[in-house]
Amino acid sequence: xxxxxxxxxxxxxxxxxxxxxxxPLAEFGELMVxxxxxxxxxxxxxxxxxxxxxxxxxxxxxxxxxDRRGLExxxxxxxxxxxxxxxxxxxxxxxxxxxxxxxxTTADYQVWRQDxxxxxxxxxxxxxxxxxxGQGEMVFKDGGNTLVYExxxxxxxxxxxxxxxxxxxxxx
Numbered sequence: 751x752x753x754x755x756x757x758x759x760x761x762x763x764x765x766x767x768x769x770x771x772x773x774p775l776a777e778f779g780e781l782m783v784x785x786x787x788x789x790x791x792x793x794x795x796x797x798x799x800x801x802x803x804x805x806x807x808x809x810x811x812x813x814x815x816x817d818r819r820g821l822e823x824x825x826x827x828x829x830x831x832x833x834x835x836x837x838x839x840x841x842x843x844x845x846x847x848x849x850x851x852x853x854x855t856t857a858d859y860q861v862w863r864q865d866x867x868x869x870x871x872x873x874x875x876x877x878x879x880x881x882x883x884g885q886g887e888m889v890f891k892d893g894g895n896t897l898v899y900e901x902x903x904x905x906x907x908x909x910x911x912x913x914x915x916x917x918x919x920x921x922x
Contacts, residue, residue, distance in 0.1 A: 774863055775838040775845055779814060779821050781890055786810040786897065788917035790827055793903055793910040797877055798853020800828035803911060810917065836861070853877060861888070870901070880906050886913055895919040
């Protein structure tokens with residue numbers, strides 16, 4: 751199951767990491783790292799995962815990788831699994847996310863802070879080449895223990911169900 755989860759604020763010049771103002775991956779990572787359980791409604795037919803409108807429980811585990819220069823998440827939901835990698839892209843000044851799931855669906859997203867909110871935009875394609883794209887917000891609530899993904903997507907140019915997935919932190 752594809753996921754577009756996030757990062758937090760611990761940058762250290764001693765570790766050679768950019769300051770938070772330049773590289774918000776540290777801040778985003780601190781928000782994202784941990785285990786999450788999500789109530790997910792599939793916004794479209796995702797091959798190998800489930801059908802449009804199906805409600806599934808998703809489990810996501812996010813951890814630091816590469817000396818805290820990236821994040822990795824592993825997710826399980828519906829009938830499938832997925833993996834995402836997050837890293838700071840100095841050229842675009844945004845967090846990049848690449849993902850794949852067990853149904854062959856791929857994703858390429860950007861995440862950034864805008865007006866105090868974490869926003870995302872991107873897309874990808876299903877194993878058969880069908881394209882999808884979308885954008886939205888990642889809203890952290892309850893002291894960082896609830897994560898809500900909200901947004902709109904199109905699949906093959908047609909509007910999908912609005913995204914509204916709610917994750918609760920199981921552990922940090």
